[in-house]
Amino acid sequence: MTGRMRQRSAGAMIAGALALSGCSMAPHYQRPPAPVPTAWPTGAAYQQGLAESPAALSFSTIFTDPRLQQLVAQALGANRDVRVAAANVLAAQARADAQRAAQLPQLGVGTGVTRRSGDTSGLGFIITRTNYTATAGISAFEIDLFGRLASATAAQRNAALASASAAQVVRLSLVANLSTAWAAYAADAELLRLARDTAANARRTVDLTSARLQAGVVPRSDLRQAEELLAGAEADLAAQTTALAQDRNLIELLVGAPVNPAQLPDDLGSVIAGVRPLAAGQSSEVLLRRPDVMQAEYTLRAANADVGAARAALFPRISLTGLFGLASASLSGLFATNAETTTMGGSINYPLFAGGGARANLRVSRAELQGAVASYERAIQVAFREVADALARQGTIGDQLAAVTRQSDASSDTAQLVEARYRGGVASALDNLVAQRNQYAARRQLVAARLALVTNRVQLFRALGGDPDPGPAPGSAATGSSKVP
Numbered sequence: 001m002t003g004r005m006r007q008r009s010a011g012a013m014i015a016g017a018l019a020l021s022g023c024s025m026a027p028h029y030q031r032p033p034a035p036v037p038t039a040w041p042t043g044a045a046y047q048q049g050l051a052e053s054p055a056a057l058s059f060s061t062i063f064t065d066p067r068l069q070q071l072v073a074q075a076l077g078a079n080r081d082v083r084v085a086a087a088n089v090l091a092a093q094a095r096a097d098a099q100r101a102a103q104l105p106q107l108g109v110g111t112g113v114t115r116r117s118g119d120t121s122g123l124g125f126i127i128t129r130t131n132y133t134a135t136a137g138i139s140a141f142e143i144d145l146f147g148r149l150a151s152a153t154a155a156q157r158n159a160a161l162a163s164a165s166a167a168q169v170v171r172l173s174l175v176a177n178l179s180t181a182w183a184a185y186a187a188d189a190e191l192l193r194l195a196r197d198t199a200a201n202a203r204r205t206v207d208l209t210s211a212r213l214q215a216g217v218v219p220r221s222d223l224r225q226a227e228e229l230l231a232g233a234e235a236d237l238a239a240q241t242t243a244l245a246q247d248r249n250l251i252e253l254l255v256g257a258p259v260n261p262a263q264l265p266d267d268l269g270s271v272i273a274g275v276r277p278l279a280a281g282q283s284s285e286v287l288l289r290r291p292d293v294m295q296a297e298y299t300l301r302a303a304n305a306d307v308g309a310a311r312a313a314l315f316p317r318i319s320l321t322g323l324f325g326l327a328s329a330s331l332s333g334l335f336a337t338n339a340e341t342t343t344m345g346g347s348i349n350y351p352l353f354a355g356g357g358a359r360a361n362l363r364v365s366r367a368e369l370q371g372a373v374a375s376y377e378r379a380i381q382v383a384f385r386e387v388a389d390a391l392a393r394q395g396t397i398g399d400q401l402a403a404v405t406r407q408s409d410a411s412s413d414t415a416q417l418v419e420a421r422y423r424g425g426v427a428s429a430l431d432n433l434v435a436q437r438n439q440y441a442a443r444r445q446l447v448a449a450r451l452a453l454v455t456n457r458v459q460l461f462r463a464l465g466g467d468p469d470p471g472p473a474p475g476s477a478a479t480g481s482s483k484v485p
Helices: 003-020 066-078 080-101 148-214 220-255 268-273 284-289 291-312 357-423 429-463
Strands: 107-118 127-143 317-328 340-349
Touching: 066 080, 066 148, 066 220, 080 148, 148 220, 148 268, 148 291, 148 429, 220 429, 268 429, 284 291, 284 357, 291 357, 357 429
Parallel strands: none
Antiparallel strands: 107 127, 127 317, 317 340
């Protein structure tokens, strides 16, 4: 058999080995049924949501204020948590690529020159022999007959996709937290103005009551009550000044860079107008697109593949080695036909006794698969609960806000009427003090209710899995590649 025939025969053997690879011993994957109702809860706390496609849950369609959109875009590029998550995705993808490389033959090339001199004839003549070699070889290529390497690759690929979904969780959390902090800044700005106005009004009341005390018209207790209201408003003024500064610090932390004051909201009215309400649709299947649920399913797929790798490890490993080369006594004859050399070899490795380690590893993989199933089911249950809670709040916040608005309007009218009567000497100082306190409390409740409206919309956006870049869902064409989006 000539050298070329030997090389073709060796190539055919390698091709046959690759063809034998690919059998999988992993259990057939089937997505577990969602352990939650197929529809959202109904009742007095809920409103019927309109059907809405998942594509409508992108950030730019829900949050329309350009200032917030600019901050979010800046945060997605500069936030350190997002950068850490992105680095984790790259590392997971590299591990998947490294594992995939184990399924391919390892090729190596080399050249050499050997020279020997000596008296091989016994006649005193020194003879020098020179040999030239060029080789290309396959070292210990495992024929993946039982799919051990393929299952390990599938496990790493799904682990990489789980890491990508974890990065989406970080991105979604960042968007939601930044939007909430942005709205909280507007609410604290309103509360700061309210505390400032209340303190100014209380100061005028103190001055009026002090003048009446000096005139002997009112007792000293009236002055102390007015001073009590003023001190409370001044304390709230200091607290709100602190809160507003801390809100900005939080926003800059989330953004990852200093924030231009022009990007911050002044009042809740503009914030509410820039965050449109959204519906959850009719079916709870929308939960499957949440990044944390996707992460749990990719982890489940990886655990399923690990079982296949552990089962395949119970069977023998077949390895193939080969060396294709050229050898000649002269450099000019190195590439002649008769200079070709080919060697092939193979081995079967099956440990007779390993203390039951392989079977123990299989039991570990099966137990981890059971845990992954439970984690996936719990992720769906948590997601359902979060959406249901947000829907319950959405169904009642409108009525609460309307009632609080009426209460604030009524308390403002009462405060004005009582103050006029007090200045006219008809109402007592206590009546005036109570009316001002009620007005202040009602206005603060109104700000809190308006902030709750915005926060609920953000929470529902987060609970439904909205994101600027949702990425592929498990089971799509993207799951067939280790290239993570």
